[in-house]
Amino acid sequence: MPTILKAQLFSGFPLRHGFSTREGGVSQGDLKGLNLSYSCGDIPQRVSLNRYEYFARLGSDPTAGVFCQQVHGNRVIGVTNLQGGSGMASFESGIPNCDGLITAVPELSLNIFTADCVAILFYDPKHHVAAACHAGWLGSAAGIVDNALRGMSEMWDSQAPEVLVAMGPSASGCCYEVDEKVVKALDDGLERDYRYEAASGKFMVDLRIYNTLRLTRLGVKPTSIERVGGCSICGCEYYSHRRQVGKAGRMLATIELLYVN
Numbered sequence: 001m002p003t004i005l006k007a008q009l010f011s012g013f014p015l016r017h018g019f020s021t022r023e024g025g026v027s028q029g030d031l032k033g034l035n036l037s038y039s040c041g042d043i044p045q046r047v048s049l050n051r052y053e054y055f056a057r058l059g060s061d062p063t064a065g066v067f068c069q070q071v072h073g074n075r076v077i078g079v080t081n082l083q084g085g086s087g088m089a090s091f092e093s094g095i096p097n098c099d100g101l102i103t104a105v106p107e108l109s110l111n112i113f114t115a116d117c118v119a120i121l122f123y124d125p126k127h128h129v130a131a132a133c134h135a136g137w138l139g140s141a142a143g144i145v146d147n148a149l150r151g152m153s154e155m156w157d158s159q160a161p162e163v164l165v166a167m168g169p170s171a172s173g174c175c176y177e178v179d180e181k182v183v184k185a186l187d188d189g190l191e192r193d194y195r196y197e198a199a200s201g202k203f204m205v206d207l208r209i210y211n212t213l214r215l216t217r218l219g220v221k222p223t224s225i226e227r228v229g230g231c232s233i234c235g236c237e238y239y240s241h242r243r244q245v246g247k248a249g250r251m252l253a254t255i256e257l258l259y260v261n
Contacts, residue, residue, distance in 0.1 A: 002034050002057045003237070007166035009226045013125055014258040016109070018058050019168035019228055020251045021237045025050040027249060035239070035249025037113050038091040042249065051088070055109075060256055062088055065109040068098040070134045072117075074142035076100030076151045084108055100133030100144055102151045109256035115239040116232050118170040118207045119253030122148055124158040130255045135211055137178065141185040145214050160219030168253045169229035169238045173206035176233060176242070186210060190217065 002024035010017050025034030027046050034050050035042050055062035066079050067087025075098050079086075087094025095101075101110040110132040112119040117136035123129070131148045133139070152158035173195070183195055183203050194210035195203045208227050216222055232238040239248040 002054050004054075004057055005168065005229045007121070007226045007228050009164045009166055009224065010123060013123065014128070014260045015123060015130065016058055016060055016256040016258065017121055017166070017254060019119060019253045020054055021169070021229075022239050022249060022251065023237055024053060030244060030247040031249040033239075033249065034251075036252045037250035040249050044090075054252060058254060060109050060254065061107065064107055065111050065254070066101055067094040067111045068101065068134070069094040069096045070099050070113060071097055072136050072138040073097065073099050074139050074144040074147050076102060076131070076133060076144065076147045078102045078151060078155050079108065079110070080105050081108060087111075099139050100131065100148050102129065102131040102148065102155060103257065104129045104156055106257045106259045109254050112253045113250040114168060114170065114232070114253065115241045115248040115250050116171040116176075118211060119168040120145060120148070120211060121166045121253055121255045122152065123164045123255065124152060124156070124162055125164065126162050127156045127158050128257060128260060129156045129158050130257050132253060132255050135207065137182050137186060137205070137207065140207055140210055140214070141188070143214065145211050146218060149215075149218055149220070161221055163220055163224065165215060165220060165225045167208045167211065167225070167227050169232045169235060169251070170207050171205075171233055171242060172208065172231035173204050174231055174234060176205050176207070177202055178205050179203070190214065
């Protein structure tokens, strides 16, 4: 049975959401568990079974989901029922050149893959709008959360102080060592609470703290941001590209609006 992590901030609102772990599923070998991506070299039938198990646990229709062909960029797009099912049957059918999704359409799930990068879910309860984005260090430095909030504002008049945000398990400051090139890309006039020097030319970076700093600078309230789950690198219940040396499966983060009366 899949373990799905939930954000307390989203409790009581008309939506479904969750962050998967690797627990459950039928994948084997390095991908053992609930691998939910077709792009990791898994047997497609196993991925399909894992997806149906995950979405059944979530209470969602997998055929109405939307998936991206994530490229570590900062492009965030609005989607409607016209994109429903994109990426469900194969990686190639996912929306290309895209790392974030926004919708105001009920029962259309937005889905983001991770294995150390941060999956970030957004919900505007005033306008009943949802968004999801994939933020590795490249996308984080390029301001993907800025683009997600901007898109929500331009399309549906969402305002940052009204938006709730949940971040899933990801590479954290305890384990995520990077070089100076990465921190130079990340530095954007922010406080440096997201990183500290580990050794000559090396730094420990926390992607969730970094994106929290970007979000609060944009006007999201600190009390409206929740970190769900732990560090994906040292937490063996998660897939980790870093820990598994590129042989990891992928977890999913999902948000789906429900109809309101």
